[in-house]
Amino acid sequence: MNLLPLFIIILVIAFLTGSDSLFYLAYVLGGIGLLTIVWMQQSLLGVQSRRRFSARAFHGEEITVELDVANRGRWPLLWLRLHESIPLSLHVPNFEHRVVSLAPGEKTTLHYQLNCQRRGYYRLGPLKLETGDLLQLTPDKQVVFGAEPFIVYPRVVPLRKLGLPSQLPFGDLPSRQRIFEDPSRFFGVRDYVPGDSVRQINWKSSARAGQLQVKRFQPAIALHTVILLNLNDEAYSLRGRAAGGEMGIIVAASIAAHLIERRQQVGLALLGCDPVTEYTGLQVISPAHGRDHLMRMLEALARVEMAPTVPLTSVLPQANAGLGWGSTAVVISPASPHLVDSLLQMRRQGFHVMFIATDSQTPFRRLQGELEQIGIPAYWVTHEREMDVWR
Amino acid sequence: MNPNEKATPELDWAALLFRPLLISGMTTCIAAGWVMLIEAALGDWRGGYIIVLVAMVTLETLIVERQMRIHGWFYSDRLRVRLTEIGVMLVVLKPATYLHRGWGVLASDIRMLPYQPMSFFDGDFIIGVTVIVALWLLALNMAGLLAELESLGALPLDRETARNELKSRFVLGTFILLLPLGVQGLGRAWPLLGIHIVQVDGLTLLPLLYFGLGLALFGQARLALLQTSWAADGIPVAPGLARRWATWGLILIGSVIVVALLMPAGNTMIGLYAFTWLLWLVTTIGQTLAFVLIFLFMLLLSPCMLLFRLQQPEALRQQPPLIQPPPSLPGEARPLLPIQIAAFWVVVAIAIYFILRAYWHDRQMSGIWKTLAEVSREWWRGLLAWLRGWRGRVQIRWGQRAEKKPVQVAATPSWWQRWQARTPQERVRRFYLALLDRAAQAGLARRPDQTPYEYADRLKPHLSEEEDALSTLTQAFVEARYSRRAFEPKEVSLLQRVWQRLRSKLRKR
Numbered sequence: 001m002n003l004l005p006l007f008i009i010i011l012v013i014a015f016l017t018g019s020d021s022l023f024y025l026a027y028v029l030g031g032i033g034l035l036t037i038v039w040m041q042q043s044l045l046g047v048q049s050r051r052r053f054s055a056r057a058f059h060g061e062e063i064t065v066e067l068d069v070a071n072r073g074r075w076p077l078l079w080l081r082l083h084e085s086i087p088l089s090l091h092v093p094n095f096e097h098r099v100v101s102l103a104p105g106e107k108t109t110l111h112y113q114l115n116c117q118r119r120g121y122y123r124l125g126p127l128k129l130e131t132g133d134l135l136q137l138t139p140d141k142q143v144v145f146g147a148e149p150f151i152v153y154p155r156v157v158p159l160r161k162l163g164l165p166s167q168l169p170f171g172d173l174p175s176r177q178r179i180f181e182d183p184s185r186f187f188g189v190r191d192y193v194p195g196d197s198v199r200q201i202n203w204k205s206s207a208r209a210g211q212l213q214v215k216r217f218q219p220a221i222a223l224h225t226v227i228l229l230n231l232n233d234e235a236y237s238l239r240g241r242a243a244g245g246e247m248g249i250i251v252a253a254s255i256a257a258h259l260i261e262r263r264q265q266v267g268l269a270l271l272g273c274d275p276v277t278e279y280t281g282l283q284v285i286s287p288a289h290g291r292d293h294l295m296r297m298l299e300a301l302a303r304v305e306m307a308p309t310v311p312l313t314s315v316l317p318q319a320n321a322g323l324g325w326g327s328t329a330v331v332i333s334p335a336s337p338h339l340v341d342s343l344l345q346m347r348r349q350g351f352h353v354m355f356i357a358t359d360s361q362t363p364f365r366r367l368q369g370e371l372e373q374i375g376i377p378a379y380w381v382t383h384e385r386e387m388d389v390w391r
Numbered sequence: 392m393n394p395n396e397k398a399t400p401e402l403d404w405a406a407l408l409f410r411p412l413l414i415s416g417m418t419t420c421i422a423a424g425w426v427m428l429i430e431a432a433l434g435d436w437r438g439g440y441i442i443v444l445v446a447m448v449t450l451e452t453l454i455v456e457r458q459m460r461i462h463g464w465f466y467s468d469r470l471r472v473r474l475t476e477i478g479v480m481l482v483v484l485k486p487a488t489y490l491h492r493g494w495g496v497l498a499s500d501i502r503m504l505p506y507q508p509m510s511f512f513d514g515d516f517i518i519g520v521t522v523i524v525a526l527w528l529l530a531l532n533m534a535g536l537l538a539e540l541e542s543l544g545a546l547p548l549d550r551e552t553a554r555n556e557l558k559s560r561f562v563l564g565t566f567i568l569l570l571p572l573g574v575q576g577l578g579r580a581w582p583l584l585g586i587h588i589v590q591v592d593g594l595t596l597l598p599l600l601y602f603g604l605g606l607a608l609f610g611q612a613r614l615a616l617l618q619t620s621w622a623a624d625g626i627p628v629a630p631g632l633a634r635r636w637a638t639w640g641l642i643l644i645g646s647v648i649v650v651a652l653l654m655p656a657g658n659t660m661i662g663l664y665a666f667t668w669l670l671w672l673v674t675t676i677g678q679t680l681a682f683v684l685i686f687l688f689m690l691l692l693s694p695c696m697l698l699f700r701l702q703q704p705e706a707l708r709q710q711p712p713l714i715q716p717p718p719s720l721p722g723e724a725r726p727l728l729p730i731q732i733a734a735f736w737v738v739v740a741i742a743i744y745f746i747l748r749a750y751w752h753d754r755q756m757s758g759i760w761k762t763l764a765e766v767s768r769e770w771w772r773g774l775l776a777w778l779r780g781w782r783g784r785v786q787i788r789w790g791q792r793a794e795k796k797p798v799q800v801a802a803t804p805s806w807w808q809r810w811q812a813r814t815p816q817e818r819v820r821r822f823y824l825a826l827l828d829r830a831a832q833a834g835l836a837r838r839p840d841q842t843p844y845e846y847a848d849r850l851k852p853h854l855s856e857e858e859d860a861l862s863t864l865t866q867a868f869v870e871a872r873y874s875r876r877a878f879e880p881k882e883v884s885l886l887q888r889v890w891q892r893l894r895s896k897l898r899k900r
Binding site for chain 2 (some may be wrong): 006015019020021022023024025027028029031032035076078079081097098099100101105108132134136137
């Protein structure tokens with residue numbers, strides 16, 4: 001609605017006739033037009049918004065978001081349309097909207113629930129606010145408040161009984177070789193027991209004692225485990241791609257949480273895409289221990305997405321760089337060409353390798369046979385039920 | 392606001408009462424302006440009752456109109472209600488004209504009525520009917536446009552059209568109001584560049600009040616538009632928004648009006664002596680033109696004054712006769728006078744029309760003149776359509792009586808719908824809607840979930856040999872309703888005949 005032509009006409013007629021009424025009408029029209037323009041210019045300047053929520057959530061949690069919108073300005077907002085964009089995975093529909101009116105100093109709060117059933121890195125918002133004047137003398141005004149990050153960690157399955165072979169240095173599991181010993185740090189000797197390596201026999205002490213003695217070394221090498229997760233979607237089958245990738249993330253998160261709980265050092269190597277940095281390729285988190293480190297790994301697992309990238313076999317050396325002899329590598333990947341050769345090479349390098357396939361369409365039985373021949377245990381986890389054997 | 396609150400149907404008091412009040416207030420302002428003018432022109436005549444009646448009649452009509460829309464009454468039912476309202480209006484108006492003349496005059500006139508039937512239509516009555524009916528129609532029209540704005544089923548294009556038409560009604564009302572006020576204001580002397588002392592009187596307040604109410608009404612129209620778009624998008628609206636809208640809108644407009652009244656008026660706004668001579672020149676020309684206009688206007692008004700004086704002789708008003716009037720009185724009355732006056736006004740209107748037409752023939756109109764011309768054209772077309780409708784209706788009634796067929800309620804749209812059917816697209820839509828009404832009365836009502844095509848398939852078995860006509864009208868309606876296709880007048884005439892065929896077919900069921 002444009003009052004300007006009417007205002008000019010009435011003003012001109014008022015000048016011509018000198019009529020009081022027409023002057024007053026012109027004043028009213030001009031005053032309302034002017035006041036509306038000033039009002040609309042000032043209206044959204046004092047609007048503030050704030051989201052109150054926990055920025056991180058575990059799988060299955062329900063998070064309440066309280067979105068405060070306050071009018072700190074001096075002008076009332078006749079109507080204010082709020083439109084908050086929300087990721088569809090967290091909230092159906094993917095928005096929350098409302099129309100309110102706010103007096104100066106008044107605040108309104110928009111409540112909505114986030115149903116965290118899918119891990120991921122999300123952004124809540126942006127919040128779009130729209131307002132207008134009484135008579136639509138000026139175009140409606142909009143202001144957009146930015147989005148805020150929100151992370152849903154992947155599901156963590158408690159692994160109480162891994163059922164892994166005892167020769168693997170997997171934390172506190174029953175094993176003859178609980179810790180590694182540094183051969184450079186001689187500690188003493190002890191009586192020989194069957195099964196001790198002949199290379200460990202101290203012949204001089206054995207001669208002196210009259211029976212076989214073996215060397216003892218100070219423990220010096222920490223146990224490291226690195227989890228390699230392949231999310232190269234070209235390696236997955238078409239049908240098993242989505243579920244397989246997600247299951248791989250769950251398995252990786254569960255093993256990481258389990259090992260951190262056992263006070264072991266765990267590293268993570270992800271072959272996929274990070275939507276935050278938009279980097280596609282191998283992302284490595286060096287082994288460390290502690291809950292903060294676990295959160296770091298879970299955050300990386302929450303963010304990572306499947307993407308076409310280089311084959312896993314070509315980045316395995318890079319992923320294992322810096323790992324000491326005897327470290328454990330848990331490889332989570334579908335079957336791919338040259339995979340067995342690469343894993344064999346890792347084993348020859350002194351790593352304890354464990355293979356887990358999560359793609360339901362992968363030729364697992366054949367692969368498992370090949371891997372067992374070279375002493376690499378293989379597991380096929382295509383559904384959460386499969387993990388029951390580990391619990 | 393409560394957490395997770397959802398949209399709850401709020402009592403739409405703004406639509407039920409506030410908007411009718413605004414429209415009623417606007418029409419009352421216009422009535423007051425005209426009453427003041429007529430009072431000034433006729434001297435001892437008082438027309439306060441007209442203002443009160445306009446306020447009451449328009450308010451009642453608008454509230455009833457909304458209720459009828461809510462309950463989905465058919466056109467024929469609405470027509471009956473409207474006719475009843477007109478009847479009540481006339482019955483109430485006649486005694487009200489005696490409020491300032493005294494009840495003795497009423498008794499005298501009642502005694503005179505058998506001998507002078509035309510005395511019923513005296514000057515007071517004619518003035519009252521003219522003002523009340525004209526403003527009643529204007530109020531109804533504005534209410535219809537507001538209802539179109541509030542309609543959830545209306546297309547955005549239709550809503551925009553309704554909003555523009557509402558604007559044109561507002562401007563029309565402004566001119567209708569400013570005309571009598573301007574005529575009265577021009578009669579006063581005003582000093583050039585003199586300091587003006589504010590004198591708030593009817594002349595000042597009425598236009599301001601009208602404008603204030605009009606702007607508040609536009610605010611409500613804007614709210615109605617927004618509410619329909621929010622409802623269409625499923626957006627919950629916080630309770631109390633309509634109340635705040637009305638309150639803040641009135642505060643804004645009211646405060647501006649108060650500030651405006653504190654400002655200087657007259658020619659003091661200029662204040663620049665350098666432009667004094669130019670303004671004097673322009674003012675002089677304006678005054679000359681204004682006086683010419685006043686003269687012409689008074690010239691046009693003089694027959695009305697004559698009528699008023701002739702209809703109410705001084706002697707009759709002061710001394711009501713206590714005995715039966717002589718038989719010769721009916722012969723002395725001039726029953727043809729109203730017809731003569733009406734003829735005079737028609738001639739004047741035609742003359743003005745041709746003068747304006749000749750003036751604007753080769754000129755490109757724009758702005759307010761274009762709007763005025765369009766409004767005039769629309770009114771003219773509506774009037775013609777109404778007359779044609781009456782002619783057709785009379786013919787149908789006469790034909791039916793001759794054949795002694797059972798009388799049925801005509802499914803033809805009322806004259807109001809005909810008047811509204813201004814554009815070809817609108818007329819095509821009305822044909823189809825009238826067909827729906829007729830079919831509903833024949834027991835073949837359209838279900839709300841049926842599309843026009845589905846409904847046509849359902850209706851075809853009942854319209855033997857007219858299936859093609861039904862398909863044609865359905866297709867035309869869909870195009871008129873949902874596309875921007877322009878219909879030629881010939882096409883509309885063809886569709887009208889198609890509709891008439893279908894209507895008669897349904898009537899024979």
